[in-house]
Amino acid sequence: MLTDAMEIVWQRPSSLTPALTHYCPGCGHGIINRLVGEVIDELGIRETTIGVASVGCSVFAYNYFDCDFAEAAHGRAPAMATGIKRVRPDRTVFTYQGDGDLASIGTAEIVHAAARGENITVIFVNNAVYGMTGGQMAPTSLPGMKTTSSPFGRDVHRAGFPIRMSEMLATLDGTSYIVRRSTHDPGNVNKTKKAIKTAFQTQINGLGFSLVEILSACPVNWNLTAEEALHYVEEKLVPYYPLGDLKVAETVKNMSVR
Amino acid sequence: MLTDAMEIVWQRPSSLTPALTHYCPGCGHGIINRLVGEVIDELGIRETTIGVASVGCSVFAYNYFDCDFAEAAHGRAPAMATGIKRVRPDRTVFTYQGDGDLASIGTAEIVHAAARGENITVIFVNNAVYGMTGGQMAPTSLPGMKTTSSPFGRDVHRAGFPIRMSEMLATLDGTSYIVRRSTHDPGNVNKTKKAIKTAFQTQINGLGFSLVEILSACPVNWNLTAEEALHYVEEKLVPYYPLGDLKVAETVKNMSVR
Amino acid sequence: MRGTIVIDEYRCKGCELCTTVCPKDLIHMADRFTARGYHPAVLTDPGVACTGCLLCSTICPDAAITVYREAGAKRAAAVVAPQ
Amino acid sequence: MRGTIVIDEYRCKGCELCTTVCPKDLIHMADRFTARGYHPAVLTDPGVACTGCLLCSTICPDAAITVYREAGAKRAAAVVAPQ
Amino acid sequence: MTKELWKGNEAVAEAAVRAGLHAYFGYPITPQTELLEYLAKRMVELDRVFLQAESELAAINMVYGAGSTGARAMTSSSSPGVSLMQEGISYIVASGVPCVLVDMMRGGPGLGNIAPSQADYFQLVKGGGHGDYHPLVLAPASVQEAVDLTYEAFDLAMKYRSVVIIAADGAIGQMMEPVELPPMRDIEPKDQGWELGGAIGRDRRIITSIGLEPAELEQINLTVQARQALMQAAEVRYVERWTDDADLVVVAFGTAARVAQSAVREMRERGLKVGLFRPISLWPFPTEQLAQIAKKVKRFLVVEMNAGQMVEDVRLAVGSEPSVAFFGKMGGLVPMPEEILERIEALELVPVGS
C-alpha cells in the first residue's frame, strides 16, 4: 500500500529509454539490459558511453539504451568497438553480444580484441542457443542438449564440445578482467551487476580489456517456463560454466573505484 | 669418403617430390616439410594422406609432397580439412599452416576445428612474422620486435600482446594432442619429428584433434643469417613460447603406436 | 521495514518470475489480458507485508516494478541491493 | 664409426647451417656459385673423420645431404636419429 | 503421384538429399534456417554428413573441402551470409570444384530484414567475389521448381565443375506449396579423374587456385571461361507465356515473376496483348531468346524486387531500340499484382480489336 511516507528505493534506470523491449517473457536479456543501464546510471556515464549491439535477440539494444549506439555485423562487434574506441579513447565503449555472435562467427574478433587488450568492455550473454534465429545449437550448447539444429541432442562426436570462452580468453595476456556470472536468482543478478560495474570501471581507468560472461535464460527456445528456465541455468549451465573470476589483473584489483 | 662398405643411413624422404622448394636459404619450412615427409614415410601413409596447404610461404607445399593436396584460402585450412575429413574419415588429413594464417585471419576456424575435436592433424609453423608478404607483424611477433609493419618494434599498448595459440587451444575440451616444439638445433628437430609422428598417430587411431606448433626460423624477414636465426629462435622465441606438451589426452598417452 | 511495489502493467509480460522470488508470496498473476496479450502480475498485499526487499524488481526482466519503502529506512542502503 | 655424406649441390642453398652443427667441422662453403646462384656446402674430410652422425642432414632445410655409414653399424639404430 | 504440401526450405533440403547430397555445411540465418534444421535431422538419420559450421565463411570452405573429394556438397544461407562466402566461391570456381549453394535472399543492404528480396542479383550473377567468373545461377519461381532445380543442380555442378547457385528468396523458402518430390538416388562415387582421395596407385592430385605466373593464371582463367561457354551453350533456361503476339512483354524472375504472371493473366483477360518472359537461368542469361522477342516486341517492362539489376541484362539483350521500363520494390517488399497492373496500364496498350 503506497503511502505518502514512502519513497522510491528502486525504479527503472534512467539510462534505459521508455521503449518496450521485444524480448520474450522471462528473457535474460531483459535483466541484463537493465543491469547495464543501472551501472551506466551509477557511474554517471550515459552521455559519454557508446554501445555496440550485436546480431542476436539483443540486436535492438540500441532502442533500449539512452546513449549513442551502433549496430554491428554478426560477430564483428569487437572490431567495430575497436574502431570507435581507437578514435574516441575518451569515451566508454561496450559491446553487447550473444554467445552465437561472440563464440561462433565472431571468434576471431573477440580473441584479437582481447589479445590486443583493447580498452573496451564486453557484455557476453550466454544462453547456450541461437535465440533470435529460433533456438539452434550454439558453440555453448550443452552436450546432449536438444536444439532445433541438434534434434537428437548435441552429439559431441559430431558437433564437438561446448566452448568455455571466458576460460579460453583468460589465457591471453591482453585481458584484464574476465569473469562469469549468472542471472538465475536475485543474489546472482546483484553479483552480475557488480561485475558489470567493475568491468566498466576497468575501462574507465584505462586498464584494458574487460568481459563479463553472463549465463542467461532463453525460456522460449529451451521450451521451458521462465521459472523452469532459471532452474535450468542453475542446474545445467552453472555446473558446465562455473561462476567465478577467470582473470582479474593486479591493476584491476588495485584500482580505485568510485 | 664414400666406400663400397657404406650404406645409406639417411636420405631424402620418398614422400617428398623431387621439386626444388622456393623457400629462402635456412628457412624452417624446409626442415618441417622434410619432417612431415619422413613421418609419412615411416607410417607408410603416403597414399592415404591428403594435405591442405595454407596461404603463406608454404603455399606451394602441394608441390613438395607426393600425396594428394588441396590449397586452402588464407586462414581457412582447418575448415577445408574438416570438409575433406568428414567425407573421407578413412584418410589421414593434415593442414600445414603459418602463424599469420592460423593465429590471425584463421582464428575462428582453428578454434572451432579444435573445439569440435575434428580428427585432423595441424602442423602449425610459428615464425613470428608474416613471411610471404614480407615480414609484417604477426599475432605471434614478440613484444618490441621490429617488423615491416611495426617499424618501431611491437608496441604492446597499440598492437597488443602475442598470442600463445597452443595454450589457448589446449583449454578446449575437443583437443587431444597439443604440443610445442622447435627446430633450432638437431636435437629439437628430432623431438619435433617425434611429435609430428604422435600427432599423425593420434589421428590414425581416431583420437581427435592434434596440433604441433613448431618454432621456425625466417632469416630473411628477421634480417639475420640462417645461423643467427636459429639462435634467435632459441634465445628469443623459446622463452616466450615454452616448449612442451600443452595437452596430451589420456587416450593419446595410452595409444598403441606402430 | 514497510514497503510496497507498483507494477507497470504496460511493461509486464507475465513471465511470473516475480511471483517465484517474493519471500512473502505477495505477487500473483491476474486472469485478464493486458493490451499486449499478457496476464499481468499484481501485488496482493492485504496484510501490508511487503518489506520493499527488492527481490521482485531484481529478477524482473522488464524493469516493470518500482519499489517503495517508508522513509527513514536509509536510502543509500536501499539503493545498494542485497547480496 | 665411419661415415660420410654426399651433398646434392642442385638442392643446396648455401645456408651454412650444416657447417654450424658438424661436430668435426668437416663442412665448408665453396667460393663458386651453383647454377641457382648459391655458394654450395662441401664436405672436406681428408682425415676420414665423419661419423655419419646425421647432425648435418637433420638441420639441412633442403634435404640436400645423404648420409652413409659403414655397414655393420646397426641400421635400425641409425635411422632413429639421436635425441 | 500425389502432391504433398512442403515448405520451400524443407522441400529443397529433401530434394538435395534425394539428389545424393553427401555433405551439408551451414549456418543459421532467417529465412533459410529450416533448410539447415531439416538436414540436421535427415542427414544424421541417413548417416551422412551434417555439420553446423561456425560461420558462413567456414561453411563455404568446408564445402570447398568436401567438394574437393568429389562428394556432392552443399551449403545454404541468405544474403549477408552469402556476402561472407564471396572469397570462398571465387576459390571454388577457380579450382573447378563442384558444389551447390542455396541463397534464400532477404532484404538488404546491411542487416536489412528477413523479408523476401531479389537484391543480390548482381552479387550472384556478375560474381560478387574477385576475379572473372560466373557461377551457374538458377532462379525458381515455385517450391516445385526449387525442388526440381536443386535436384538437378548437383549433376550440373559435377558436369561443369562449377558452383551452382539456387537463387530463391524468403517467400519461396517460407512458403508451403504442393510438391511432387523426385525419387531417391543412390550416388555411386566414381573416380572422375580430378578429385582428392589419396594417391593410391595413381599420381597425386592437387586442388588449387594459384597461377603465380600470369601465363599460368591465364590458363586457369581460360579453363573457367571454357566451362562457362559450355554452360552458355547448354544451360539457358526460361519460360515464355503469351509472347507470340505480345505488344508488351513483362520480364521477371522468381517470386516477382509469379506476381507478374497474375497481372499479365489479368491483362490478357482484359484483351490486352501482354506476355511474360521468365528467365530461370540468371546466368547464363537468356540473351538470345530475348533478342529474338525484341525483333517483334517494342515494349518491355522489367519487374524486380530490387532497385533494378536484371534490367541491365534485359537491356543488353533487347538492344537500344525497344523501350524498357522498370518497376521495382526494395527493402523486402513484394510487389502486388495490382501495382504491376498499374504500371502496365501506364504504358497504354491498345486492347485487341480496338
Next chain:
Amino acid sequence: MTKELWKGNEAVAEAAVRAGLHAYFGYPITPQTELLEYLAKRMVELDRVFLQAESELAAINMVYGAGSTGARAMTSSSSPGVSLMQEGISYIVASGVPCVLVDMMRGGPGLGNIAPSQADYFQLVKGGGHGDYHPLVLAPASVQEAVDLTYEAFDLAMKYRSVVIIAADGAIGQMMEPVELPPMRDIEPKDQGWELGGAIGRDRRIITSIGLEPAELEQINLTVQARQALMQAAEVRYVERWTDDADLVVVAFGTAARVAQSAVREMRERGLKVGLFRPISLWPFPTEQLAQIAKKVKRFLVVEMNAGQMVEDVRLAVGSEPSVAFFGKMGGLVPMPEEILERIEALELVPVGS
C-alpha cells in the same frame, strides 16, 4: 613545385595522411602491402590511429566503427581481401557511414597471383555485397592521379556518406612515378549531425542498417538511392582524347587505359582517327558522355585487364547500333601496346586523307 618519385602504394598512403586520415585499419596482402607498411610508420609518428587488423573482415568492421564517429577512416587491400569485406561494405553503405577503401587489384579468381588485374570491376562497381547499392568507385591511371583521387575521396565519402573505393591495381601500387603531393590538411572534427560520440546535451544517435519492417527498409534504400542519385549527378569523371573526329574510340580505365593511350597515340601518328575515352569514375559510369560520342562514332574497342566486364556498361551506354569490340587479358597479364595496335588494325580503319 618539383615532383618527387613515389611508389604508388606509399604515395596513396601519404595522400590519405594529408587528407586528414584519422584512423587506418588494414591487413597485409601483396601488391598493396607497402601502403600498410608506410602508414605503420607515418601514422604512429603523427600519433594517429594505425592498427593491423586480424583480417580484412575485421579491418572493414573497424573502419565501420571509426567511420561511425565521423572520423576519416580507411582500409586497403587487394582482391581476395576485398571479397572478405563485402558484407561489411554492404553494412557501411546501408548505414551511411563514410569511409575510403583502396583496392590494388591482382589476378584472380581464387588465390590467383599478385600481378596487376582489373577483374574486380563487377565486384566493386555493381556491388559485390548483398543488397542494392553502389559505392563511388574511382579508377586512377597514374600514381599522380591515385594521389589526387585519394586526397579527394575523403571529402566525397563525407559529402555523400558513402564508401569511396579507389580501384587501382598492382601496377599502380608498385610503380614509381614523379608525383606532386597535395598540402597537409588539418581536419577539424566538426559535428555533422549524425556521427556517434556520446549523447552530451543532445539526443542519442544510432548507426544501424536494420529495417525490420519492409517499409522501413524501403526508406533506408530510398536514402541510399538518393545519395547515389546525387553522385550520379555530380561525380561522373572521365578523360577524352582525340575523340572529336574519331572513327574509332578505345574505351579503357586505369592501367589498361595508359597502355591503350600509347597505342592510340601511335595510331594518330599513323594518321588514323582513333580516340580514347577513359572513365575515371567507374561508378557513376560516364554513360551520358559515351552516349554523346556514340552519336558520331560507330566503332568502339574496349580494353580491359579481365574477361570483359566494363564492356557491358559501355554497351549499355552506346546502345546497340555501334559495334563494340573487346580485347582483354586475364590472369594478371597487362596488355602490351602492340597487342592493342593489332586489334585496332584488325578493325580496318582508313587513314586520314585516303
Next chain:
Amino acid sequence: MHEEIIISGFGGQGVLFAGQLLAYAGVADGLHVTWIPSYGPEMRGGTAHCQVVISSEEIGSPLTAHPTSVIILNMPSMEKYEPLVKPGGLLILDSSLITERTSRQDIHQIALPAKEIAASLGLAQSANVVMVGALAAATGIVRIETLEQVLKKKLGERHAGTLEANKLALRYGVASVKEAAAV
C-alpha cells in the same frame, strides 16, 4: 474459385495451424494452394499471421495486400486487416476476444464467440478450428469433410484423443455461418 485468406492473432492462438488446415484441405480437394507464415523475430510478442491462397487456377502471388477473407483473433489484427479486406470479401472475428465490429458496408462480417465455443468443448486452444469451419462454410473454398480428414491427420496419434471434440468445434463453426445466413 479463388480465395486469398489472411489469418491473424497473437502467437500461440494457432494461427499458422489454422492456415495449414485450409491449405492441406485445398490440396486434398485438388486445388492450387500456397501458405506463407510471418516468420522470424516478428513472432516474438507481436502478432503472428499467415496468408493462404486457394485457387482453381495456378497461383501468382502467395502474398496479398487485399485478402478476400480474413480470420481475426485479436484486436491489433482487427485494426490492421479490417480496412484491407477486398470489397465483397469476408471478415470473421472471434467475438469472445474482440469487441469492435466493422463499419464497412462493402464486406461481409461474421462475429462468433469461437474461444467460448472451444472452451465449452473442453478445448481451450481450438478457437482457430471453429473459425476455420466458419470460413470454409462461408466461402465454400474447401469441403468440410476434407477438413475433418486433415484434422485427423494433423492431430495424429499424439492428439487423437481430441479429434472428436475438434471435429465438433469445426462443425460449430460451420453451423454458426448457416445460422447467420438463416437470420
Next chain:
Amino acid sequence: MHEEIIISGFGGQGVLFAGQLLAYAGVADGLHVTWIPSYGPEMRGGTAHCQVVISSEEIGSPLTAHPTSVIILNMPSMEKYEPLVKPGGLLILDSSLITERTSRQDIHQIALPAKEIAASLGLAQSANVVMVGALAAATGIVRIETLEQVLKKKLGERHAGTLEANKLALRYGVASVKEAAAV
C-alpha cells in the same frame, strides 16, 4: 627520347637500386619516368628485375614486352631477355658473370666486366652502378652529372664514404662505352 629499360639479375645484385638511379635521374632531367619492380614471392631465390621507362613524352605502359635496353646481371636473365630486346636496341651484360654473348645482329651489345671493375674499386656491390653508367652513356637518356647527384642523394650519409668510389664506378661504365665506340 624514349627508353624502355629492363634490369635483371639475382636478388642482392642491386637490380632495383640500379633502376631507381636511372628513374631519379630521369626526373631530375625533367623527363617522364616510370619504375616498376618485380615483387612478391617471385623475389625469393629467383631472379629480380625492374622495368624503367624514361621518355620525353607522357608514358603509356610502364611495362614493356620488348625493351629498348636491357642490363643483364646473370645467366637466367640473359636467356630470358636477350631474345626480347627490340631490334636496334641495346644489351649490356656483365662479362665477369656471363660467358655467353648474343648472336643477334640487329641489336647492340656491350659486354663489360662490371663486377671486376667494382671489385677493383673495393665495392663488391657496385657492379650495378658500372652498368648504369654504361647504359646512360650508350643511350644518352639521362645525364651523367645528374646520375652523380642522384648517387650522392641515394647513398646518403650512411654510405657517404663510398660516394667517390661509386662515382668512379659510374665513370668506368661511361668510359667503357666510349672505348667500345672508339674501337
